[in-house]
Amino acid sequence: MITLEHVSKTYAGKEVKAVDDLTWTVEDGKITGFFGPNGAGKSTTLKMICGVCSIDEGTISLNGHDIVEDSIEAKRQFGYVPDDPDRFLRLTGIEYLTFMADVYGTPADSRAPFIKEYGERFDIYDALSSRISDYSHGMRQKIHVMGALIHNPSVWILDEPMTGLDPKGAYELKEMMREHAARGNSVLFSTHVLETADKLCDSVCIVAHGRKLFDGTLDALKQAHPSMSLEQIFLEMTKDE
């Protein structure tokens, strides 16, 4: 569970707030979609949740651990897939996974089954001894998804995870998100692509210009705007913000 209370953030040297008074709870056992046009403040919010960006005002806690006050314990709660997968390029895939497992203290005997299962589902098992610099964009995305999941976190945070994935990869990722939520964990992902939302999300949060426009289930959203497609609703809501 992630709890945000009156969170605001302004980047140094910028006039407008990147995130403006955001109060929001991401619940366990659900897949939560975080929608908004480019520059809406999605990445900034996720980075604040993960402790990458400082928080100007408000508080954020993960499973009751405050990300500022109790940061190490809070960081143990989540696995984070950043929006830019060009990371740890000098390591081979398997070295990166081992590194992540070591950092989070994943027991040695639970690593091999995980790597085998997820590596094969993502079709990158054979490539694990190549350097990540030799991977394509989608393969890098996949290895970072694996790195974020190897310690079996109770909160899973993904920033634009579908970008660059092939259809099979996108399908497997959605399956993984469903399985993860079904085990009682929370899954939070950001995207600007609406099609991802429909059959996947249990609840959604829509932001534009750093402000929250809607927060609830997809059904509630559709009921509030009868006879409109999701795309129309989204365009309507973010139109003059």
Place this chain on the structure above:
Amino acid sequence: MNSTLLLTRLQVQELLGSVTSKVEKRTGSEGALAGTILIGLMIIGAAGWLGYAAYGATGGSMSSRVMYDMILLAVGAATFLFSLPTVLSSFFGESDIYDLLPLPVSSFSIVFSKALSALVASYMWTALFAMGPLAGWGIAAGEGLSYWVTYVAVILLAPLMPVAYSGTISIVVASAFKRLRRKDTITTITTVLVLAGSLAGFALSRVISNSGGLAEAFGSMADTMGTVVMAFPAYGFAVYGLQYPDPLSVVMFVVISVGSFLVFVLVARLLYLRVITSLTAGGAPAKAYEGEVRASSTSFGALVGVEVKKIVRNSPVLLNYVAYPILVAPAIMVFGIFNGGLGSGLLSNRDAMGIIGVIIYMLLMFFLVVSCCANRTSVTAISRDGSNWSHVKYLPVPLETQILAKTVPAAAINALITVVIMGVAGGYVAVVGGVGPVVPIASAVIGLAVSWLMACVGIWYDARSPRVDWGDDSSVNTKALRGGGGDLRCLGVGLLLMMTMALGLPFLGLGTTLGLAVAAAVDVLVAFLLGRRLIASAARRLAAFE
């Protein structure tokens, strides 16, 4: 030509851009910038004073010809050796070539702008070795207009020929190995071949010209340097132009310098694009994954392991940050010892100078240690991560531990340098100088303490505002390879400690041996306590960075 100007402007903008944006963004950077400029000016000023004093001290006995030869030799050798990695990183290290290739610009423009950016980075050695000393000497000697005209020409154009050499040779070698297809492999092979070749050539010229003892070595010094200056024909004319009012030799210097640089550009134009488009990144080709999983280690061990891999597998970084400092020091020492340089001169005069000769020798060696430990491994430890830097924030490991994990590899490199230099020097002092084991051992311990502290200062400096725009995991740019001034700060701290020790020892009144032992103990304590505070402070600085 229009696009050449555009691309060159792009390179210059990139060079200046990071500086100005930093000044705007972060408070206190004006101070950092001013500090760097101030340090640079101080070094040039000190070198100028040396040149001035050298005239006073040797004006009668040493001819100006030898002085000019020596200065230009230093410029040529340093520019040649140190522009090699700059050229290689400009042409093969930086990934901006893949942004340039799709643009509708001529290949000549691309090559020319890259050659220029390598050239700009090489002016450091002219500034260091020629700018000050030649000015100081000229003022002391009261030289006339023709000297100063040549002076200006030398300062502006001296790097052209050595850069042209290292550039042409390395492009040709890289092109000869292009079938290997791996960028990292080719960069490494090229560097090793060029370095080994030039060292062999240098040794050969010494063997041919040198015939025995100390006096002969000094006696033949002028001839030796004459031949080495001949390796850079343009410099021969520069030396002549500095000596005599001869406009023609200045013109010849300019023409040969510019001409050699153009030859480099043309050769690169011919070969470079064919090489670069056939290369892939990375090292050895990989086999399919076999399913082996390593046993777990601590999170600290894992972090250190990743740092080491990031250094070892990045050949520009490995060559610039590790290989050069480790190799250059012993090369200088071996040269100094076997050619009967300062060392044996000081030591063989033991009767006259007593232990003081040994101390001065050790101080010189210490200076070597400090200079080589001002390498850029810790100064760029966070900057080098580039866009990847943010993992230090989301991993569940305290920032202090992560900083320590980044400092340890740098400190290990420094320790290696220290042990190599102090080991050779200490053994030499013990055998030739006939002093007990305390002096060399205490010196080595002090060296280790200081080098640890220098690594800590480096990361402390980098943590304040990491230059994450310098590149990333896959490639770092020339700015990163030069260290951005942080290495100078490390050097300053090292020199300061060295001075404290040298000046403080006599006041202890303990006698040299005991005094050194006490100084070593104090230094270890200082390094431990101060190092810990620096790392804690670096963690706080990094926590505030976003």
